[in-house]
Amino acid sequence: MMIAAALLAVALATQPDARQAVLDAMQPRDAQPAGSVGDPTAVRAGMSLSADSVTVGSPFVIQLRVRAPAGSEVVFPPGPDTSGVIQPLDPPQLVPGADSAVVDQTMRYRVAAWDVGARSIDLGSVRVRTGAFTRELRLSPLTIQVVSVLPADTALRVPRPARPPVEFPRPWWIPWLLALLAAALVGLLVWWYVRRRRRRVAVAVPVDALADALLRFRQIDALRLPESGEPGRHVALTQDVLRDYLAVRVPGASGSLTSRELLAAVASEQEVPHDRLAPLLHEGDLVKFAAFPVTATRARELGDEFERVVSAVDAALVASEAAADERARAIARGEGEGGGPADGDQASHDGRMGSAA
Numbered sequence: 001m002m003i004a005a006a007l008l009a010v011a012l013a014t015q016p017d018a019r020q021a022v023l024d025a026m027q028p029r030d031a032q033p034a035g036s037v038g039d040p041t042a043v044r045a046g047m048s049l050s051a052d053s054v055t056v057g058s059p060f061v062i063q064l065r066v067r068a069p070a071g072s073e074v075v076f077p078p079g080p081d082t083s084g085v086i087q088p089l090d091p092p093q094l095v096p097g098a099d100s101a102v103v104d105q106t107m108r109y110r111v112a113a114w115d116v117g118a119r120s121i122d123l124g125s126v127r128v129r130t131g132a133f134t135r136e137l138r139l140s141p142l143t144i145q146v147v148s149v150l151p152a153d154t155a156l157r158v159p160r161p162a163r164p165p166v167e168f169p170r171p172w173w174i175p176w177l178l179a180l181l182a183a184a185l186v187g188l189l190v191w192w193y194v195r196r197r198r199r200r201v202a203v204a205v206p207v208d209a210l211a212d213a214l215l216r217f218r219q220i221d222a223l224r225l226p227e228s229g230e231p232g233r234h235v236a237l238t239q240d241v242l243r244d245y246l247a248v249r250v251p252g253a254s255g256s257l258t259s260r261e262l263l264a265a266v267a268s269e270q271e272v273p274h275d276r277l278a279p280l281l282h283e284g285d286l287v288k289f290a291a292f293p294v295t296a297t298r299a300r301e302l303g304d305e306f307e308r309v310v311s312a313v314d315a316a317l318v319a320s321e322a323a324a325d326e327r328a329r330a331i332a333r334g335e336g337e338g339g340g341p342a343d344g345d346q347a348s349h350d351g352r353m354g355s356a357a
Contacts, residue, residue: 043068045126045137053145056116059089060144062109066137067102068128075127076107077139085115086144113146209248210314216241217307231299232287238303239284245310246272249317259285271316276309 043066050061066074076094080086090110097104113119122141127134217238225234243262246253250272252265259281266272284302286292294302 043072043128043130043135043137045139047123047139047142049121049142049144051144053147054113055147055149056114057112057149059110059112062111062121062123062142063106064109064123064126064139065104065106066126066128067097067104069130070100070102071130072103073129074103074105075129076105077124077126079109079123080111080121085119086111086113086121113144116146116148118143119146209245210310213241213245213310214307217303217310220303226296226299231294231296232291234299235284235294235302236288238306239281239288242280242306242310246313249313271320272313273309276305276312280305280309 045064045066047062047064050063054060062079064076066076068074076092079088079092082088088109088111093108093110095106095108097106109123120141120143123139126137126139128137220234220237220241223234225231225237243253243255246262246266247255250266250269253262254265257265263274263278263281266277267274280302283292284306287294287299287302
């Protein structure tokens with residue numbers, strides 16, 4: 001390196017033309033920046049703020065002005081990011097200049113800061129296209145001071161006094177509505193009490209079980225169900241009449257029993273024709289519960305047989321009750337005459353006991 005420097009110094013001292021060429025090469029030229037046309041000072045850009053200090057959330061304006069030769073196209077930056085501390089409030093607004101000899105444009109960014117402290121504003125670069133050349137101008141960041149809206153000492157902040165409670169006018173019809181409801185409730189209670197009292201004092205009218213059963217048989221016959229295509233319903237209704245009659249006249253023959261339970265309950269009753277009742281109930285249950293097919297003629301026969309069983313049971317019960325009454329009257333007459341029949345029965349009973357011994 002030192003040898004090269006020494007040789008250069010000798011060459012410069014001995015050859016004046018070479019020395020002049022080196023000096024010309026070291027002089028600065030009027031070189032234009034890459035991508036620019038004409039005088040570089042013809043394109044100028046500047047950025048300013050509408051205020052140096054703002055409070056949190058207060059809007060302020062960033063102005064970016066560009067001046068370029070006529071025919072140039074200016075591409076402004078999009079503005080602050082919506083996710084940053086300084087966020088735009090409105091879309092950017094382009095304001096053209098009054099000088100038509102050059103391109104003079106101003107872009108206004110209306111923004112707001114949402115955090116306190118010194119905040120830097122960097123919009124990036126502005127690009128200016130003039131013909132086939134593009135020049136990019138880097139903008140210097142600006143700083144704005146954001147202060148809090150709270151006082152220095154929040155404990156000194158005195159809240160407003162509490163407002164009095166809001167009073168709504170009382171509707172005039174509320175007392176009348178309450179009175180009407182109370183009157184309706186009292187009337188309902190009186191009506192319920194009177195109806196319950198009438199039920200309690202109602203006299204039970206004796207029911208003739210046979211007459212009621214025969215009336216129901218006649219009503220069922222009047223419906224003509226077998227001829228209407230409902231023979232099964234005719235059988236079911238007439239069977240219910242028989243069961244209701246037995247529930248009234250025969251002790252233990254409750255209407256809630258099944259047919260098998262009903263037969264077991266009346267097994268000890270001599271007035272009930274068991275040989276006729278059992279097959280009738282069985283066939284009626286098949287028709288009623290198993291949808292057993294039955295013709296209209298057979299339905300009529302079953303209904304008539306249910307009615308005949310009711311009449312037979314009632315006749316037997318009436319005869320049995322009459323015999324029991326006769327025996328009771330005979331016993332009463334014997335006791336009235338001094339114990340004739342009663343004493344005779346006792347003597348015969350003692351005689352049979354002695355014979356057995």
